[in-house]
Amino acid sequence: MKRQSYDGVVVTAPVSVPYVRYSQETAHWWIARALKQLLEVAGISSRELDGFSVSSFTLFPDTPVGLTQHLGLSPRWLDSVPMGGASGVVALRRAARAVQAGDVDVVACVAGDANRIDSFRQLLSSFSRFAMDASYPYGSGGPNASFALIADAYMAEYGAKREDFGRIAVAQRANALHYPDAIMKSPLSLEQYMSARPISEPFGLFDCVMPCAGAEGFLVMREDEAQRRGLAYARIASTIERHNAFPEDPVQLRGGWVMDIDELYEMADCGPGAIDVLETYDDYPVISMMQFEDLGFCAKGEGAQFVRNQDLTITGDFPHNTSGGQLSAGQAGAAGGYLGLVEAIRQVTGQAGGTQVAEARTAMVSGFGMINYDRGLCSSAAILTGAGQ
Amino acid sequence: MTDKLLPPKKKNPQLRQRVPTLPPAMRSRAALGLTAAAARGAFCLQHCEECGAVQYPPRDACSSCLSVDLAWRETAREGKLIAETRIHASPDPYYRERLPWRSGLVQLEAGPTVLCHLHGDVGRGDTVRMDLKLDKAGQGVMIALPVERTPDMADDPQLRSLTADPKHRRVLITDIRSPMTRPLIDGLLAAGAAHIFVGESESWRRGSDHEAIAALDKVSVMQLDVSDASSVQRLAAEIGGKTDILINTARFVRPGGVLGADTVFAREEFETNALGLMRLAQAFGPGMASRTADGVNSAVAFVNLLSVHALSADPHYGAFSASQSAALSISQTLRAEFRSSGLRVINVFTGPTDDEWHQPLPPPKVPPKALAKSVLTALSEGLEDVFCGDVAKDLEERWRKDAKVLERELTGGGT
Numbered sequence: 001m002k003r004q005s006y007d008g009v010v011v012t013a014p015v016s017v018p019y020v021r022y023s024q025e026t027a028h029w030w031i032a033r034a035l036k037q038l039l040e041v042a043g044i045s046s047r048e049l050d051g052f053s054v055s056s057f058t059l060f061p062d063t064p065v066g067l068t069q070h071l072g073l074s075p076r077w078l079d080s081v082p083m084g085g086a087s088g089v090v091a092l093r094r095a096a097r098a099v100q101a102g103d104v105d106v107v108a109c110v111a112g113d114a115n116r117i118d119s120f121r122q123l124l125s126s127f128s129r130f131a132m133d134a135s136y137p138y139g140s141g142g143p144n145a146s147f148a149l150i151a152d153a154y155m156a157e158y159g160a161k162r163e164d165f166g167r168i169a170v171a172q173r174a175n176a177l178h179y180p181d182a183i184m185k186s187p188l189s190l191e192q193y194m195s196a197r198p199i200s201e202p203f204g205l206f207d208c209v210m211p212c213a214g215a216e217g218f219l220v221m222r223e224d225e226a227q228r229r230g231l232a233y234a235r236i237a238s239t240i241e242r243h244n245a246f247p248e249d250p251v252q253l254r255g256g257w258v259m260d261i262d263e264l265y266e267m268a269d270c271g272p273g274a275i276d277v278l279e280t281y282d283d284y285p286v287i288s289m290m291q292f293e294d295l296g297f298c299a300k301g302e303g304a305q306f307v308r309n310q311d312l313t314i315t316g317d318f319p320h321n322t323s324g325g326q327l328s329a330g331q332a333g334a335a336g337g338y339l340g341l342v343e344a345i346r347q348v349t350g351q352a353g354g355t356q357v358a359e360a361r362t363a364m365v366s367g368f369g370m371i372n373y374d375r376g377l378c379s380s381a382a383i384l385t386g387a388g389q
Numbered sequence: 390m391t392d393k394l395l396p397p398k399k400k401n402p403q404l405r406q407r408v409p410t411l412p413p414a415m416r417s418r419a420a421l422g423l424t425a426a427a428a429r430g431a432f433c434l435q436h437c438e439e440c441g442a443v444q445y446p447p448r449d450a451c452s453s454c455l456s457v458d459l460a461w462r463e464t465a466r467e468g469k470l471i472a473e474t475r476i477h478a479s480p481d482p483y484y485r486e487r488l489p490w491r492s493g494l495v496q497l498e499a500g501p502t503v504l505c506h507l508h509g510d511v512g513r514g515d516t517v518r519m520d521l522k523l524d525k526a527g528q529g530v531m532i533a534l535p536v537e538r539t540p541d542m543a544d545d546p547q548l549r550s551l552t553a554d555p556k557h558r559r560v561l562i563t564d565i566r567s568p569m570t571r572p573l574i575d576g577l578l579a580a581g582a583a584h585i586f587v588g589e590s591e592s593w594r595r596g597s598d599h600e601a602i603a604a605l606d607k608v609s610v611m612q613l614d615v616s617d618a619s620s621v622q623r624l625a626a627e628i629g630g631k632t633d634i635l636i637n638t639a640r641f642v643r644p645g646g647v648l649g650a651d652t653v654f655a656r657e658e659f660e661t662n663a664l665g666l667m668r669l670a671q672a673f674g675p676g677m678a679s680r681t682a683d684g685v686n687s688a689v690a691f692v693n694l695l696s697v698h699a700l701s702a703d704p705h706y707g708a709f710s711a712s713q714s715a716a717l718s719i720s721q722t723l724r725a726e727f728r729s730s731g732l733r734v735i736n737v738f739t740g741p742t743d744d745e746w747h748q749p750l751p752p753p754k755v756p757p758k759a760l761a762k763s764v765l766t767a768l769s770e771g772l773e774d775v776f777c778g779d780v781a782k783d784l785e786e787r788w789r790k791d792a793k794v795l796e797r798e799l800t801g802g803g804t
Binding site for chain 1: 413415416417419445447473474475476477479484490494496514
C-alpha cells in the first residue's frame with residue numbers, strides 16, 4: 001500500500017538546552033528546561049499541552065508517566081521512544097501521525113539526559129542484556145570498542161583509511177566553531193586527529209563523542225496551528241524507520257537505511273541531489289561514512305572516496321552535521337538522537353544563525369541507535385522541507 | 390608468537406599490594422549456561438531443538454523460529470576472526486589496570502558471531518579455535534586461540550588471566566603420604582612451578598617416599614597435620630604469604646557402612662576430609678584471597694580432591710561418602726566466600742583410587758598418575774570441576790541425568 005503523506009502536519013520550535021560535560025542535575029531537570037522553552041516559544045501553557053514524547057536513558061526509576069506528574073502535565077497522548085540515536089526521527093513520525101489523525105493537537109518531543117560523574121560507566125555496564133552478557137565483560141571498552149570492531153572490518157573490506165574518517169571529524173569541528181553551544185570550542189586539524197591518543201584501535205580520541213548532559217526538543221502540530229501561532233515551520237516530506245536489519249550479516253557494514261532508502265526518496269519525490277543539508281548520526285565518523293553510502297549519496301564502499309572529494313563544511317559543496325554533530329557539540333545521551341533533527345529544522349526554517357547553510361530548503365536527517373550487542377539496531381531517516389532563509 | 394613469561398622479580402615489601410578487582414560479573418540467567426560449560430571445559434552454545442539454529446548471545450527464544458526449546462550442546466569451536474581492536478580506555482577498574490586489552494569478532498562455523506577475548510597470536514583473517522573459560526569473576530567467557538598450539542602460548546597475559554597455570558607459582562601439597570603426591574610434584578615442576586611445599590604429618594614415622602621427595606630441587610617438606618588447627622596455623626604463618634596454589638591431597642578412607650559399632654573411623658574421616666579442608670581454608674584462604682592480583686606469582690587456586698561419591702553415596706564406604714559430601718558442600722561455600730577475590734576453588738572428583746583402601750574393588754580404578762594429571766589439567770586449563778577416570782565420568786553423567794535413579798542403582802535395586 002502506498003504510504004500516506006504527512007500533509008497538514010509540520011515540525012517547529014527547534015530548541016537546544018546548552019550541554020554541560022558533568023552536571024549534578026537530573027534528566028527531569030534537563031527535560032523540564034527544554035519543555036519550558038518549547039512552550040514559551042509556542043505560547044502554550046503546560047496544562048494546555050496535550051501531547052508529550054520523551055526519550056531519555058537516565059529517568060530511572062521514572063518513566064514519561066512519572067514525568068507528567070513531576071512536571072504538571074495532563075496530556076491525552078504520551079509516548080516514550082527508547083531508541084537512542086534513532087529517537088528524534090521516530091518521535092517525529094509517530095507524533096506526526098497522531099496529529100494528522102486528530103488524536104492530539106500539539107506534541108512536545110523532548111530528549112534529555114543527565115551526566116553525573118561515573119554515570120556513563122553505570123549506563124554501559126547494564127545497557128542491555130546482551131551487552132551485559134556478551135560484550136561488556138570483554139575489556140569493557142563500551143561502544144568505543146564495539147564500533148572499533150565495526151570500523152576495523154569496514155576498513156579491511158573497503159580500504160577506508162583513518163584519514164578518511166578524520167576528514168569528517170575535522171569538518172565537523174570547523175562547523176562547531178560557528179555553533180555557540182558546542183562543547184568543543186577549539187579548531188581540530190587532521191594532524192591532531194591522526195596523532196590523538198588511541199582509545200580503541202583503530203579509533204583515537206577524536207573518533208569518539210564526549211558524553212555530557214543536555215536536552216533538545218521540537219513541537220509537532222497542524223500547519224494551521226503553526227501559522228496561527230506565528231511559528232516558522234518545516235514540512236515532513238518522508239520518514240523511515242527499521243530495527244535489526246540484516247541480522248545475518250556477520251558484522252555491521254551497512255545499516256537498516258539500505259532496506260528503506262528507496263521508499264524514503266520515493267515518498268519525498270526527490271533524490272539525493274535534492275538534499276541541501278545532511279545531518280547524520282555521528283557517534284563515530286565511520287558511521288557517518290556508512291550513512292553517506294546507505295542513504296544513496298555514494299555507492300557502497302565508496303564512502304572514503306566520497307569524503308576525499310567533498311567539502312563537508314557549512315559553506316562547502318556537501319554541508320554535513322552543520323552544528324558540529326555529537327563529535328563536536330557533545331553527546332547528551334538520547335538528546336544525541338535529536339541533535340541533527342533540531343539542527344535540520346533550524347536550517348530549513350532559516351533559524352540556524354552562525355551555522356546557516358545558504359538556500360537550505362531540503363534537509364535530510366538520519367538516526368542510528370542502540371548497540372544492543374555487536375551492532376546498532378535502530379535506523380531512521382527523514383526529509384524535511386522549508387522556506388529556508 | 391607469545392613472549393616467554395619470565396620469573397617475577399622479588400617483590401618490594403614497601404609497596405602496597407594490589408587490591409584484587411574483578412571483571413564485570415553481572416549476567417542473565419541464560420548466560421550462566423556459558424559459565425556451567427566453562428567450569429568443566431566444554432564448549433557449549435544453545436541449539437534450537439525445533440530448527441537447529443545455534444544461538445549467541447544466550448537467550449530465551451530462538452531467533453530463527455521463536456521456539457523456547459533451547460538446549461546447551463557441544464558446538465564446533467572453529468571460526469574466523471573478522472574484526473579486532475585493542476582497547477586503550479575503559480571505565481572498568483579491572484580492565485583499566487590491564488590495558489591495552491584485545492578483543493575481536495569471530496564468525497563461528499556454527500553460525501553466530503561472537504565478541505571475544507583474543508590470544509596474542511591471532512589476528513584478523515585467521516582461522517581460530519574458540520574456548521570457553523572462567524574469568525576472575527568466575528563467569529564463562531569466550532577467547533579465540535590459535536588453531537596450532539605454540540610453545541609458550543599459555544604465557545599470553547589474556548589467556549593466563551583465565552587459567553590457574555602453575556608456571557612461576559608456589560604450590561602447597563598438603564599430604565606427602567598420598568600416592569598422587571609424587572606424580573603431582575613431578576608434573577608441577579615440569580609445568581614450571583617455582584617451588585613446592587609438601588606437608589607431612591607425624592614426621593616421626595616417615596613414609597617410604599620421604600627421602601626421595603625431600604631430596605628434590607625446589608621442594609620443601611613441611612610439618613602439617615590438617616586435623617590439628619595449630620599445626621595448620623603454624624604452617625600458614627610461615628608460608629601462607631607465598632602459597633599461590635593449594636592442593637589438598639590429605640584424606641582418610643576406611644571401608645564400611647553406617648551401621649557399625651562406633652563412629653571412630655567416621656570421626657577421623659570428617660576430621661581430615663571435611664574439617665581439615667575447613668582448617669586449611671581458614672588458615673590459608675584469607676591470605677591467598679588478598680594476593681590474587683599480585684603479579685606473575687599471584688595466588689590463583691585452591692584445589693580439593695573429592696570422591697565422586699560426594700554426589701551420591703557408595704554404601705560400602707558410607708561414612709567416607711558422607712565426609713566427601715560435607716567437603717563438597719564446604720567447597721561450594723568457599724566459592725562464594727572467595728568470589729570477590731577471584732581465587733578459584735577447583736574440585737577434582739575421582740572414582741575408586743588404586744590404593745590399599747580400595748584393594749578388593751574390581752577395575753577400573755584411578756592410578757595416582759592419572760589423578761595428578763587431572764589436577765594439572767584443571768590448573769592449566771582453569772577448570773572448576775573435573776571428573777577423573779571412567780568411573781567418575783560415568784557416575785557424573787548418571788547423576789546429571791537423574792540423581793534418584795543413580796541413588797537407587799548405587800543402593801541396590803538396579804540390575
